[in-house]
Amino acid sequence: MSPDAPASARGQPTIRDVAAAAGVSIGTVSRVAGGSARVAEQTRARVLSAMALVGYQPNAAARAMRTNKTKTIGFLMPDISNPVFSRVAVGAQSVLGPAGYTLFALSSNRSPVQEVEYLQAVRQRQMDGLIVTLADETASATTEELRRMRVPVVLLDRDVDIGADVVFSDHVIAMETIVSHLIALGHRRIGLVTASEKIRPGRERVRGFRGALAAAGLPVDDWLIRAARQSAEYGATETHDLLTGRDPPTAIIAAGSDIFYGAMKAVRLLRRDIPRELSFVGADDLLLSEVIGPPITVIDRDMVEVGREAGRLLLDRLNGVALPPRHIMLASSVVLRDSIAAPSHA
Amino acid sequence: MSPDAPASARGQPTIRDVAAAAGVSIGTVSRVAGGSARVAEQTRARVLSAMALVGYQPNAAARAMRTNKTKTIGFLMPDISNPVFSRVAVGAQSVLGPAGYTLFALSSNRSPVQEVEYLQAVRQRQMDGLIVTLADETASATTEELRRMRVPVVLLDRDVDIGADVVFSDHVIAMETIVSHLIALGHRRIGLVTASEKIRPGRERVRGFRGALAAAGLPVDDWLIRAARQSAEYGATETHDLLTGRDPPTAIIAAGSDIFYGAMKAVRLLRRDIPRELSFVGADDLLLSEVIGPPITVIDRDMVEVGREAGRLLLDRLNGVALPPRHIMLASSVVLRDSIAAPSHA
DNA sequence: CACCTCCGTGTAAACGTTATGTCGCCGGAT
DNA sequence: ATCCGGCGACATAACGTTTACACGGAGGTG
Incomplete structure (x- = not known):
């Protein structure tokens, strides 16, 4: 099939193989490959066909060593198997790709140790930029490692002071909206299950929740607020606990995609009828x-838009834009459906 | 805070900075960093503290150029935002990570062009290995590019003859099982919506489907078989078409996670009652x-197990195991729940 | 007491690329 | 006919590592 690849010894063919095959010097091959300087049309053609012949692909390591650029962006997220995070990669890629950058996705599995390791991997590999969603804002080893980074960093929805650009998602307004709505329907005891207050989304959601209650002049029962982890198990456990307590809520907000799953499962198991017996609000999983x-x-x-925005911010920095750190706030939407209603006996 | 990083000029500190700070030669620093040869305990300590002082991280590009190893594995998938694929990354990472490899995830968004580009990126970056789920088995540019790869490759659930190790998922037996079950319940017209027969899962599912009907002596109505794409839209469209046809099926199998979503949505819109009016079978989304x-x-x-198995196969090759290509078959499970029943008037 | 051995360290070459400086040659202008 | 200007190609020096080789000194042995 393919012409027996005329690689030098073993391994990939190098610029030298191409030069030999085309009868030119390596400098000329480099210029053709880089498309930088002027090369006579005839020579260029000879070089190009030689490259095709030997199946040449420039060695990125050598190139990186020489230029100090890798055309590579790292995207570190807490859990690649959660679409909320991985969708960001799709958006970022759609912006970075056309600009000539390759996006490598990394998943820390919510482990701060892994996070540090990956951050070091990014630094060792001289990646040109980094987009990162931290699993825990309070892990100092991670933020220290982030500060070491000598390349542009875009943070996603986290409050960490490293002078980086940030793409925030609104959580407060959306939470206030839905809680106010539930209150207007007549709910007085509303349960909230969400992420730990150690990360911004958890903190902000709790803030919006409390704010809406306060605005309505209602007391806050801390027992109704569960903010510790992000997992289906946690969502299930806490929801079960809320619904089987002495004075259970008439509405539950499961703010987080995994928590949503788990909470929903708990509601099923307890055979609560939505919305007759219980009003239910989920998050981050439209499908x-x-x-x-x-x-x-x-x-x-819209997590894809978050990714696009992050990509744009990064691209600006890569192109040398020197501005003070920029903060972008993206709205959340509340999609009203049939799962909420007035409480059965208010 | 941190001691003003004594990096050489600008950029990351190099082995030379460390050598200067520790008062030794660069060779010694390299030996300490690599942990390879014997170094006097006292010297080692001095070098280590010098490395910490300047915040040294070895330059992966330089290392790669010298050793021809990058300790890096690529994982190329059709859609990173689909957990069916991204869960594989979690499994692979859990095996490859402890062995000192970093897994970089790449998403082609089902575009053959992107696939080729990423394959080239992997080759350019001299990654040590590759795990790949192809979006289309019939794209010759992709398979050609794969053949060019000079490093171990593990294929996931695809029939492409490139002499690589493969991790297969069973689709035939599982499909036969569920179809036979539906037939036993009295169903005679069963609809199937699944991926294109251009990729193994689609092909095998259709094969199992036809096989089960044949085994029961039932005729196959090709109108009931929809195998073209993987997307929620496709699932919705085809399901709608099946249910609103002249002679609709009494049961539908939505074999594919996105198709599952879409099909489910179509069923909701048509207000068909499951399982009274319609028996329904989904796939690949337990939650x-x-x-x-x-x-x-x-x-x-179990896609995480698929990833683990792929990681193991790759690791064997990386450790120099020279065997003929190995094929591993992982079972699928059929989880029976309440969505299937005897057809209403058989 | 001299020699050999071995351990620890230094030196330097190579990896594949880009970029800088240099040179040869062709064509146009004087 | 001579000279000059450029264009296009070549040679070569880095980039930061690893590693083969050389070397010096300490300790043990004949």
Whole structure:
């Protein structure tokens, strides 16, 4: 099939193989490969066909060593198997790709140790930029490692003071909106299950939650607020606990995609009828919420757009834009569906 | 805070900075960094503290150029935002990480062009190995590029003859099982919506489907078989078409996670009652199927285990195991739930 | 007491690329 | 006919590592 690859010894063919095959010097091959300087059309053609012949691909390591650029961006997220995070990669790629950068996705599995390791990997590999969603804002080893980074960094929805650009998602307004709505429907005891207050989303959601209650002049029962982890198990456990407590809520907000799953499962197991016996609000999973019976009201945000925005910010920095750190706030939307109603006996 | 980083000029500190700070030669620093040869304990300590002082991280590009190893594995998948694929990354990482390799995830967004580009990126960056799920088995540019790869490759659930190790998922047996079950319940017209026969999963599922019908002596109505794309839209469209046709099926199998979503949505819109009016079988999304009312019967497979197995195969090759290509077959499971029943008037 | 051995360290070459400086040659202008 | 200007190609020096080789000194042995 393919012409027996005329690689030098073993391994990939180098610029030298191409030069030999084309009968030119390596400098000329480099210029053709880089497309930088002027090369006579005839020579260029000879070089190009030689490259095709030997199946040449420039050695990125050598190139990187010489130029100090890798055309590579790292994207570190807490959990690659959660679409909320991985969708960001799709958005970022759509912006960075056309600009000639390759996006490498890394998943720390919510482990701060892994996070540090990957951050070092990014630094060792001289990646040109970094987009990162931290698993824990309070891990000092991680933020220290971030500060060591000598390349542009874009932070996603986290409050860490490293002088980086940040793309924030609104959580407060959306939470206030839905809680106010529930209050207007007559709910007085509303349960909230969300991420730990150690990260911004958890903190902000709790803030919006408390704010809406305060605005309505209602007391806050801390027992109704569960903010510790992000997992289906946590969502299930806490929801079960809330619903089987002495004075259970008439509405539950499961603010987080994994928590949403788990909470939903707990509601099923307890055979609570939505929305007759319980009003239910999910988050960050439009597809799921649409397909469940009845359709579930959700707080949603466009994570692909978050990725695009992050890509744009990064690209600006890579092109040398020297501005003070920029903060971008992206709205969340509240999608009202059939899962909420007035409480049965208010 | 941190001691003003004594990096040489600008940029990251190099081995030379460390050598100067420790008062030794660069060779010695390299030996300490690499942990290879014997170094006097006293010297080692001095070098280590010098490395910490300047915040040294070895330059991966230089290292790669010298050693022809990058300790880096690429994982190319069709869609990073689909957990079916990204879960594989989690499994692979759990095996490769402890062995000192970093896994970089790449998403082609089902574009053959992107696929080729990423394959070239992997080759340019001299990654030590590759795990890949192809978006289309029939794209010759992709398979040609794969053949060019001079490092171990593990293929996931695809039939492409490049002499690579492969981790297969069973689709035939699982499909036969569920179809036979539906037939036993009295179903005679069963609809199937699945991926294109251009990729193994689609092909095998159709094969299992036809096989089960044949085994039961039932005729195959090709109108009931939809195998072209993988997307929620496709799932919705085809399901709608099947259910609103002249002679609609009494059961539908939505074999594919995105198709599952879409099909489910179509069923909701048409207000078909499951399982009274329609028996429904989903695939590859355990969480969703559990939470929908009623719980949905699904064909499921452990994608994390697929990743682990792929990681193991790759690791063997990286350690120099020279065997003929190995094929591993992982079973799928059929999880029976409340979404299937005898057809209403058989 | 001299020699050999071995351990620890230094030196230097190579990896594949880009970029800088240099040179040869062709064509146009004087 | 001579000279000059450029264009295009070549040679070569880095970039930061690893590693083969050389070397010096300490300790043990004949």
